Amino acid sequence: MKVLMFGWEYPPxxxxxxxxxxxxxxxxxxxxxxxxxxxxxxxxFGDEDQTACKIIGMNCVPIAWRDxxxxxxxxxxxxxxxxxxxxxxxxxxxxxxxxMHVNDLGCMEFAGxxxxxxxxxxxxxxxxxxxxxxxxxxxxxxxxxxxxxxAGIHAKQVSGKPLVIHVHATDFDRSRGNVNPTVYGxxxxxMDNADCIMCVSELTRQTVINHYGQDPAxxxxxxxxxxxxxxxxxxxxxxxxxxxxxxxxxxxxxxxITMQKGPEYFIEAxxxxxxxxxxxxxxxxxxxxxxxxxxxMAAAYGIADRCHFPGFMKGKQVFEIFRDSDVYVMPSVSEPxxxxxxxxxxxxxxxxxxxxxxxxxxxxxxxKTDYWDIEAMADAMYSLCTNDSLHEYLQVxxxxxVDGITWEKVGIRIRKLYDQCxxx
Amino acid sequence: MKTICLYFEIHQNVHLKRYRFFExxxxxxxxxxYENERGITETAERSYIPAIKTFLEMAHLYGKAFKVAFSIxxxxxxxxxxxxxxxxxxxxxxxxxxxxxxxxxxxxxxxSSLANEDVFRDEVERQAKKMKELFGKKxxxxxxxxxxxxxxxxxxxxxxxxxxxxxxxxKHILGWKSPHFVYHCAQNPNxxxxxxxxxxxxxxxxxxxxxxxxxxxxxxxxxMDWIAQLPEEEKVINIFMELCALGIYQPLSSxxxxxxxxxxxxxxxxxxxxxxxxxxxxxSKSVGQMDVAYxxxxxxxxxxxxxxxxxxxxxxxxxxxxxxxxxxxxxxxRRITQDWxxxxxxxxxxxxxxxxxxxxxxxxxxxxxxxxxxxYMNILGDFINRVNALYPTDIENDELNALLTTxxxxxxxxxxxxKEITRLQTRLKKLEGAAPASEKKVPAKKAAPKAAPAKKExPKAAPAKKxxxxxxxxxxxxAPAKKxxxxxxxx
Numbered sequence: 001m002k003v004l005m006f007g008w009e010y011p012p013x014x015x016x017x018x019x020x021x022x023x024x025x026x027x028x029x030x031x032x033x034x035x036x037x038x039x040x041x042x043x044x045f046g047d048e049d050q051t052a053c054k055i056i057g058m059n060c061v062p063i064a065w066r067d068x069x070x071x072x073x074x075x076x077x078x079x080x081x082x083x084x085x086x087x088x089x090x091x092x093x094x095x096x097x098x099x100m101h102v103n104d105l106g107c108m109e110f111a112g113x114x115x116x117x118x119x120x121x122x123x124x125x126x127x128x129x130x131x132x133x134x135x136x137x138x139x140x141x142x143x144x145x146x147x148x149x150x151a152g153i154h155a156k157q158v159s160g161k162p163l164v165i166h167v168h169a170t171d172f173d174r175s176r177g178n179v180n181p182t183v184y185g186x187x188x189x190x191m192d193n194a195d196c197i198m199c200v201s202e203l204t205r206q207t208v209i210n211h212y213g214q215d216p217a218x219x220x221x222x223x224x225x226x227x228x229x230x231x232x233x234x235x236x237x238x239x240x241x242x243x244x245x246x247x248x249x250x251x252x253x254x255x256x257i258t259m260q261k262g263p264e265y266f267i268e269a270x271x272x273x274x275x276x277x278x279x280x281x282x283x284x285x286x287x288x289x290x291x292x293x294x295x296x297m298a299a300a301y302g303i304a305d306r307c308h309f310p311g312f313m314k315g316k317q318v319f320e321i322f323r324d325s326d327v328y329v330m331p332s333v334s335e336p337x338x339x340x341x342x343x344x345x346x347x348x349x350x351x352x353x354x355x356x357x358x359x360x361x362x363x364x365x366x367x368k369t370d371y372w373d374i375e376a377m378a379d380a381m382y383s384l385c386t387n388d389s390l391h392e393y394l395q396v397x398x399x400x401x402v403d404g405i406t407w408e409k410v411g412i413r414i415r416k417l418y419d420q421c422x423x424x
Numbered sequence: 425m426k427t428i429c430l431y432f433e434i435h436q437n438v439h440l441k442r443y444r445f446f447e448x449x450x451x452x453x454x455x456x457x458y459e460n461e462r463g464i465t466e467t468a469e470r471s472y473i474p475a476i477k478t479f480l481e482m483a484h485l486y487g488k489a490f491k492v493a494f495s496i497x498x499x500x501x502x503x504x505x506x507x508x509x510x511x512x513x514x515x516x517x518x519x520x521x522x523x524x525x526x527x528x529x530x531x532x533x534x535x536s537s538l539a540n541e542d543v544f545r546d547e548v549e550r551q552a553k554k555m556k557e558l559f560g561k562k563x564x565x566x567x568x569x570x571x572x573x574x575x576x577x578x579x580x581x582x583x584x585x586x587x588x589x590x591x592x593x594x595k596h597i598l599g600w601k602s603p604h605f606v607y608h609c610a611q612n613p614n615x616x617x618x619x620x621x622x623x624x625x626x627x628x629x630x631x632x633x634x635x636x637x638x639x640x641x642x643x644x645x646x647x648m649d650w651i652a653q654l655p656e657e658e659k660v661i662n663i664f665m666e667l668c669a670l671g672i673y674q675p676l677s678s679x680x681x682x683x684x685x686x687x688x689x690x691x692x693x694x695x696x697x698x699x700x701x702x703x704x705x706x707x708s709k710s711v712g713q714m715d716v717a718y719x720x721x722x723x724x725x726x727x728x729x730x731x732x733x734x735x736x737x738x739x740x741x742x743x744x745x746x747x748x749x750x751x752x753x754x755x756x757x758r759r760i761t762q763d764w765x766x767x768x769x770x771x772x773x774x775x776x777x778x779x780x781x782x783x784x785x786x787x788x789x790x791x792x793x794x795x796x797x798x799x800y801m802n803i804l805g806d807f808i809n810r811v812n813a814l815y816p817t818d819i820e821n822d823e824l825n826a827l828l829t830t831x832x833x834x835x836x837x838x839x840x841x842x843k844e845i846t847r848l849q850t851r852l853k854k855l856e857g858a859a860p861a862s863e864k865k866v867p868a869k870k871a872a873p874k875a876a877p878a879k880k881e882x883p884k885a886a887p888a889k890k891x892x893x894x895x896x897x898x899x900x901x902x903a904p905a906k907k908x909x910x911x912x913x914x915x
Contacts, residue, residue: 276446367794375444376795382445383798389740390797397778 001418003029004138004155005039006129006148010048010055014314015113017339018168021200021224022144025166026052028225028411035415038136040151042125043112046079057081058128061089062106063097076105092134097127118147119182126150133158140164140418146171146183149190162195162421166222169200170207173334174260188212196421198222198414200337201358220417223362225407226342229319236319237347243326243392249280249385252325252349254313254340255332257288262331262354262371267294269331271301272378273385280306280385285321287312322347326391327384331371332357341366345402350394352380362405365397426651426659426696428687429618429704431567431590432667434472435497435533436464436504437771442789443799448806454763456789461507464500468508471671476514478670478681482688483521490688491523491698494667495567498531498551499769501558502762512558519559525700528552528563528586534768535732537568537577538719539746542753545584547765565589565701569770571620571664572729574719579611586615588705590664593619594720594727601712604658608710616705617714620664620722624650629669633678644686652694660704664722724779732773737797742773744804748811750821754828755814763807772800 005026009019022039029035030052037053044057060077073083090106102108108124115121129151133141142164143152149165156163170187171179191197191212199205202221208214229237251270255261263284270282284294284307291309298307313321318340322328328344328351335357342359344351345366353360354371367384369376384391441456482490494515496504504511518524530536530547531554537544548566556562565588566581573591581589593603603619627647631637639646651661666673674680688698699707723731733739745768752764775787775796790796815824 272446276448368791378446379444379798379802380794383794383801386445387737387740387797387801389736390794390801393736393778394794 001034001140002036002136002138003038003418004133004136004141004161005037005053006125006141006143006151006155007039007041008145008147009113010039010041010044012047012315013045013112017337018145020339021168021337023049024225024227024407025144025410025414027227028407028409029414031408031411032415038132038138040129040132040148042110042121044080055080056085056132058125058132059107059110060086060105061128061131062086062102063093063100063108063128063131064102064106065090065093066104066106068105073105089131089135092131094130094134100124100127122147122150122186126154129154130158140421142166143190144168146187146190149186149193153190153193156193162424163193164196164198164418164421165190165194167191167197167199167204167208167336169336170204170211172207172211173204173336176259176333194218195424196220196417198417200224202361203334203356203358204336221361222410222413222417223358223405224337224339224342225405225410226339226346226402227407228403229346233316233319233347236316237323240323240348243388246326247279249326250283250324251280251327251329251381251385252283252285252321252344253329253331254285254318254321254344255330257284257286257291257294259290260333260335261286261288262333263288263290263294264297265331265371265374265377266329267297267301267303267307268374269329269378269381270298270307271303272374273381274303274306276382277385280381282307283321283325284309285311285313285318318343319347322349325349327352327381329377329381330354330357331377333371335359342402342405345398348395348399350384350391350398352377352384363401365394365401367394426654426661427699427704428651428691428696429493429660429662429699429701430491431493431495431527431662431664431701432475432670433495433497433567433665434500434667436467436500437533437769438499438503438766439463439788440767440772440799440803443802443806445798445802445805448802449809452759452763452806452810454803454806455766459789460503464503464507467668467672468504468511470676471668472508472511473514474676474681475667475670475684476511476518478685479524480514480518480521482685483518483523486688486692488523489692489698491525491700491703493525493527493565493700495527495529495563496551496555497529497533497569497769498547498554499533499766501554516559524559525565525702526555526559526561526563527590527701528555528566530569532765532768533569533770534765535569535572535729535742535770535773536746536749536768537572537580538729538733539742540749541580543746543749544580546753548584565705571722572719573617573721574716575610577719578609578615578617578716582609582612582615588616588618588701590618590620590662590701591714591716592720592722592727593621593662596727597714597716597720602658603662604654604660605711606660606704606708607712607714610713610715613710613713616708616710618660618662618701618704619714620662622722624661625663625665628663628680628683629665629673632674632680632683642683644683644690647683648687648690648694648696651691651696660708731777731779732770735776735778735793737778737793738773738776741776741797741800741804744801744808748808751811751815751824754825755811757814760807760810760814767800767803767807772796776800 007022039053040056042058057080060081133155141155144166145168171183197219205221253266257263298304328349330353337358341351351366367380439456439459531551566586567590571592603621607617609615776793778793
């Protein structure tokens with residue numbers, strides 16, 4: 001089975017949670033043995049791991065005819081794509097896009113990540129997808145998140161193959177209900193055209209059904225998983241000091257400091273804990289539009305000396321933070337899935353997560369509270385910082401539980417849905 | 425001839441309220457009054473009252489042919505006294521018919537038998553005393569909370585003077601043996617054991633209304649046939665369950681009470697009788713000793729203590745709770761002892777279990793075992809602070825004990841001296857009374873005001889010096905008084 005997959009980011013160049021999920025899904029599918037994946041990315045760097053899928057750089061796919069020599073192509077894009085593929089794509093141009101901003105190869109440049117002109121990039125991505133879909137042979141289309149839905153629809157229209165879309169988040173989660181009409185339009189259109197909708201949690205599935213008016217019969221919950229820690233990360237985590245030797249306890253929030261993640265509830269809870277104890281520190285690892293407001297809030301409560309804002313963390317830094325944390329808290333107001341509690345639990349950090357997050361559906365060995373229930377959250381933080389046995393239990397059992405959640409299992413379930421889709 | 429021993433547990437947990445850590449030290453009230461009132465009145469209405477009413481009818485209908493036993497935990501009794509006193513009245517009425525026996529059990533329905541011998545003794549004594557007050561008879565048979573039993577517990581119970589104990593007929597303990605005999609404790613042959621037949625008990629308490637059960641619907645005739653068909657030599661059939669089984673676990677609409685009501689009649693047809701635990705223990709000889717190295721109970725498939733002490737959290741809570749046991753025991757503060765009883769209840773530990781459950785588990789107000797643990801530890805934190813406030817933590821338990829023994833000894837000494845004083849005073853009065861009988865009124869009047877201050881001092885239990893003072897006076901008075909009598913006698 002050949003899958004044409006549209007993604008936006010891929011490790012090691014991580015901008016958000018999408019990259020990790022995409023990596024896991026392609027590898028989970030690869031583990032099936034008979035699935036071949038073509039992954040389209042707007043701007044690959046050439047150092048991506050291509051064992052599980054073949055990567056097509058959308059910025060290397062021509063949309064306008066340019067007569068260029070093999071050597072020139074090889075010199076320009078050889079690190080990302082085989083020049084032969086360039087010529088293959090050039091055979092399948094379907095319209096004259098010379099009016100667009102094309103470069104000397106007839107390709108379009110992408111900024112990568114999530115730039116300001118995102119809607120323009122989405123549109124360009126979809127134009128290029130037309131060329132790819134006309135060139136390649138495949139059985140099914142799989143589009144990740146709203147950025148790639150238009151490309152998926154385009155590919156479906158060109159090829160007539162079934163479209164599977166993967167909802168990693170909806171605009172309802174990001175905006176606490178005040179949706180951006182453009183984004184909503186793109187999302188809605190993608191869902192309407194999809195033959196199968198995979199949602200990262202039951203929570204998201206319900207949003208898709210209720211707010212996007214989709215048929216429940218074509219929506220499925222497809223929970224994410226985690227990969228076992230890489231040896232170098234495990235090494236970092238293993239340097240954790242034993243619980244008894246930690247004089248001060250560290251409670252960590254990790255993620256974008258935005259409305260969706262509920263940082264203010266974290267501060268409120270922190271305030272209540274600090275009223276009672278003095279040996280706890282609170283760490284906000286992340287950046288975002290609410291960061292300054294949060295610093296103000298901490299200062300206004302007079303707990304700024306105990307709240308730390310080290311900024312955005314990536315790669316190894318994340319696990320260094322986990323190593324030095326005793327409690328991980330994710331108070332998200334609405335979290336489609338939320339992969340970081342799984343990573344925290346892998347690193348041996350007991351987690352407190354909001355019931356409004358998708359990962360709460362598959363996790364059992366963690367503490368769940370409502371995001372607004374700051375008293376319950378504070379109580380849980382305090383309990384984990386003072387009761388050794390609870391900490392120990394959740395540390396050991398939590399790790400065991402997360403180790404059982406693998407992408408291979410997710411791959412099998414995705415495969416099943418593919419088969420169902422193809423039989424229709 | 426076979427004998428059925430029917431026993432029901434009456435226990436209701438005093439529910440703890442949501443107690444956050446920032447309330448520690450500020451709020452010393454731990455209980456959810458609304459839930460407690462709702463819980464106990466609902467249970468009383470739906471189960472206890474109709475069930476006891478049925479037992480009353482049965483007692484009148486069958487007379488002495490029907491026997492039943494109950495045990496009531498102290499916590500349940502407190503709740504019943506407060507919210508459903510009619511249940512106690514009905515039990516007393518049932519008690520008057522003479523077909524009931526009440527058993528002793530730990531007051532709190534807690535796990536003290538696994539932790540602290542003194543606490544266990546104290547608890548059982550208090551509950552037994554309460555049984556005597558309410559039902560006029562001191563229990564001679566004991567049942568531990570959730571039928572927890574081990575050799576050590578058996579030895580302890582025997583040393584407290586109990587003749588028998590009821591326990592679970594757990595498969596892993598019995599092996600090829602049958603629960604239908606009387607056994608005795610491995611540590612003390614004087615303590616006889618009645619073992620629950622879990623199959624026949626669960627047929628009623630667990631499966632009666634289960635329409636997917638292949639024996640559904642169960643009739644009293646069928647049930648009694650099962651008992652009658654047991655081998656000839658198997659004589660004692662112990663059917664133990666919670667009273668809640670009648671009405672709550674098995675709804676009244678399943679006609680469970682009709683079933684129970686029919687049992688004595690169909691038993692009589694088959695020559696099967698009913699008896700209370702103490703009657704069986706008095707009549708039957710033990711067939712052998714029962715070795716139970718590790719505690720067993722009637723809970724879960726495992727029939728052990730894992731549902732209360734299975735994970736690290738439960739064990740920490742348990743150890744913390746009983747770390748202050750000795751101090752609570754010497755404490756006379758009534759609020760502390762009452763709270764102590766209530767937070768000891770095994771239900772609080774059950775809420776923290778992380779065992780996968782075949783039967784859906786009811787966790788009360790708690791979301792998860794972690795939530796239950798956190799709430800309990802907060803309450804325990806406050807409770808321990810209160811106990812420590814009474815007795816400073818820097819004094820070791822032993823030292824504290826020594827100090828308290830000194831105080832107790834002194835109190836006893838004072839008591840003895842007080843008695844001596846009153847004895848002498850009455851004697852003095854007698855002599856004084858004798859004196860005015862003769863014509864010498866003047867010395868009598870003098871003696872009277874002297875006696876008065878001495879009297880006032882006695883009830884105060886004043887320090888030793890003061891007490892001694894009148895004591896010295898008394899013999900001094902004796903002499904002239906005697907002289908007076910002699911004089912009177914002479915005249």
